[in-house]
Amino acid sequence: MFCLGGRLASSTMAECLKAVEKWWWHVFDLSGGPADEDRKxxxxxxxxxxxxxxxxxxxxxxxxxxxxxxxxxxxxxxxxDAQLSARLAEWFRIHNHAGFADRYLQDLEYAL
Known part of the structure; x- marks a missing residue:
């Protein structure tokens, strides 16, 4: 779906797919081990x-x-919400967005 069955093929799309995969693994706290194969x-x-x-x-x-x-x-x-917010803030920090990570929880509370 994300690359329209391979029709959107570029170095940018390849990087986007890698980023989505890394984000997915991070948000769900997956390690890639055998226990993750059947994990819902x-x-x-x-x-x-x-x-x-x-x-x-x-x-x-x-x-x-x-x-x-x-x-x-x-x-x-x-x-x-607290667990997910912490995971997302950690994601931003890991990917060199420390400023955004530092204010993410506060911004989220303000938006509610």
Whole structure:
């Protein structure tokens, strides 16, 4: 879904897929071991949504101008708001966004 069955193939898309995979493993605290193979990470009627933002191509443009967005409703993750917020703040810190990580929980509380 994320790369339209391989039709969106570029170094940027490859990096995006790596980032999504790393994010998934981080949010669900997966290690890749045998115990993860049968672990159910999405609970109930869980689903995710893919949004495709498409723009007209320029003449001679080799690849389509499509931005893919993955939306995962937080309620399907089977974690409390506090647990999930801590995992996301940690994700931002690991990926060199310490300033955002430091204020993430406070910003989230303000938004509620």
């Amino acid at each position: 990470v999405l609970h109930g009627q869980a689903s995710c949504v893919f949004a495709f933002e498409m723009r007209p191509s320029s003449p001679g443009q080799e690849n389509p101008d499509i931005e893919v967005k993955l939306h995962v409703p937080m309620w399907v993750l089977g974690k409390t």
